[in-house]
Amino acid sequence: MTARSAMLAAAVEQGDIGNIGLAASGILVAVAVAVSMWRRLGLERDLLWAAVRALVQLLIVGWALQLVVDPDDPLIFAVLWIVVMVSFASWTTQRRASEVPKVLPLSLLSFSASAVVVLGVLFGFGIYELEGRTLVPLAGMVVGNSLSATVLVSRQLITASSEQRGVIEGRLALGLTSTAAFRPHLREALRTALVPQIESTKAVGIVALPGAMVGLILAGVDPADAVKVQVSVMYLVLGSVATTTAVMSLGISRELFTPAQQLKRRPGPPPD
């Protein structure tokens, strides 16, 4: 047994809380339920449902992950997993921002582009070994962390195209191209999506310990090693949010205008 696999085995042993440990952690759900009953919040059923649902979902994911993380499994299973994740994220974006034109193909393009760029860097530079065990969780981080920002930027662009119509047409009427006329609104939407990520990146370690690092430390990994992984994950999140929102917003901008540099009219009263 190599030193690395011995360390991993020890980590796994330390990190395995067992079924009894898992059941005991459920006491904390009972505490939350008790608080809800005590203050008559009426959230008992929601709390129990959320706790059970999270357990079942993660058990299923854990079981499914076993199919792709074994070094002997073909990498194609991991790739298929990513395709499913990207598709589900795109479908979710479509559901949450249904007013966006061509939202499904644009989301598919954005999440895929982000996955290619971010995973390309992480594996292309040999930061992580290319195997199912690394590919699936990292792709999950790319898609999961970009989802909210993508919905946010999409909705903000649509709102701007409607509420700021007068200003946008004011710029078009001065002979600006649609790209130039919409640029300030695009910039604002991208800033809105990226600033929270930048702020949480700045606050990491001071306000809260990030999840990946906590998980690794609990699993027995040396904190210094856990920090390195965490930092790479934070950079991954920044890169993926920036890439996904940039591709999405550029795609939406193109959909908002005609080739004749006209702002398309959305349902509503026409001019006099």
Added chain:
Amino acid sequence: MSSRDVFELVGVSAGPSAAPILRDLDLDIPANGVTVLAGPSGSGKSTLLRLLNRLDDPVSGEVRWRGRPLTEWDPTELRRCVAMVFQRAPLFPGTVLENLRVALPEVDRERAVHVLEHVGLSGELLGHDADTLSGGEAQRMCVARALLTEPAVLLADEPTAALDRSSRETVEDLGRQLADSGVAVVWVSHDTDQLRRLADHVIVLTDGSVRAVGHLDDLDASDDPVVRRSVGSPS
């Protein structure tokens, strides 16, 4: 200005394709002096104006300017030749100078002061935040901004509707002054007093169709009471 500067509309329908506001319009709009588009609300005045610089396209038919279909013009080039001011002056973030630079990025302070003074504003306003301008000042600043593109035509979509009386008169004077200096003005107005002060030519629209076209004197002599009412003819 040649007769080819005229806007020609041939079989134009425009507005939502399911229920066009303008229907099968054949019309020549003179591109000299001040042409006022008049008519009741919903008659299609603004819809028509927006076709002339391609902020919108007709659902059928063709619009031509200087003998060329508008679809053959580069839209950005067309809009710099056929400028537009709106009922609600769209102010961009930043100072008055920054607003002017949206139209002409290379404009220097000297030219910016000159164009402001041309529309009756003080050059001292250059450094002011555009948001702090009064309604009348904002509208005149928008005209100044549009003039920086050196347009041949200025489209004005009820530019005084949101202004008080004194600002309204100043903007009207500016419209007249521009027309006298060779910039053709096409002006949408609900206000018959304003129409009578400004118009060299009048086009009356009702229900998306042309009701009458002509000089004010001709329309005052019309037998059609709708036309006479639309141009505020003395009873």
